[in-house]
Amino acid sequence: MSEAHTPDVGMGPAEPIVSHHYRTREQQDETALIGMWLFLAQEIMFFGGLFVAYAVYRYKYPITWYEGSAHLNFTLGTLNTVVLLASSLTMAMCVYSTQVGKWKQQVMYLVSTIALGVVFLGVKVIEYTDKYNHGLMPGINWDPDPGLFTDPARTQLFYVMYFIMTGMHAFHMIIGFGIGAVFIYLCAVKKEYGPNKYLPIEFFGFYWHFVDIVWVFLFPMLYLISSP
């Protein structure tokens, strides 16, 4: 599967760097991959707890969850899902560009990934603002219209779960922006990564893909409970 493209000049080190306690580069790479997946395993634990809490309360209060979901903006949720899936594609292409040594493409795809993430957060801000204006933000402005919900107290629980889960997801996106900004500098200015050093880019891609996977589960569980 290796490409015949001649790597751009100056992209990363001229030779792969293998630490002295590894026999081969492949062993080093595999070790690093395992370490990254162990990090993602703890991220699964983090979001897993939130999803389980959601599942328990959805099982207990199905009608409440139905009513709460009906007032979420399905169109914006769908748009967010498409944006995030596209950002996963651009991130994967960035990793590929690094592996074959295409500098311009590497930087372009990385910038595109972060830009799509910013679009996602912008849509989230619009959604949160809308919820605040309609009095559907527990703890800050919980004042739904009378008669809107069968049981406003329990529907508040749905919105607590909604804001906590999407809020933690958005927080992870913001962390990704910070890391991505550093990588943009290292790729565009320093030309730090190339065919002989691409694992950091790949691992940032893992983090980004994982955040995408979390949203892939959040979208149907929050936005698609109710139907017209």
Place this chain on the structure above:
Amino acid sequence: MAEHKIVPPKYYVINMGVLGVLMLTTVLFGKLDILNFSNNPNGINLAIALGIAIAKATCIVSIFMGVAFATKLVRLVALSGFAWLIILFLFLMTDYVNPSADWGTPYYDANDPGASPLPGGQDFPLTGSEVQDVKSGHEYVPPHGGEGHEEEERADSHDEGAAGEDHSEEPSEGDH
């Protein structure tokens, strides 16, 4: 040991197409309700939505994250996290998805604040004086409906004599 593979772009593009189709399927089943499955919010709609989400996650993990092209050891570690999540869901939901599940939350009916759905009329978890009864070793007697709460209220400090008379030494009506 296998060399770290470079995945050609066509795999990513095809994967993106598959994700788009799954996305469209999610929307059609979930929101447009084309097969009229909306009667039970926790029924078939949920199963289809979750199944499609798992399929999308599998596509992302296997192609975008390269697990399909990785070594067996990496695949094992990658799957272990998701396996843990499945174990968490299964074992936790068995605690709640059964008729005798104790939800551990106080029952509250705005129209009838003193009511309780539990036999004996007690509110769960133990509150106020009931906690002191259990800690002091006296037999805990659940109050009767909403009236029992007023009878069982006592001062903050213990009164063992009064507690003994109320709960263990007072003869029952059937003894006379």
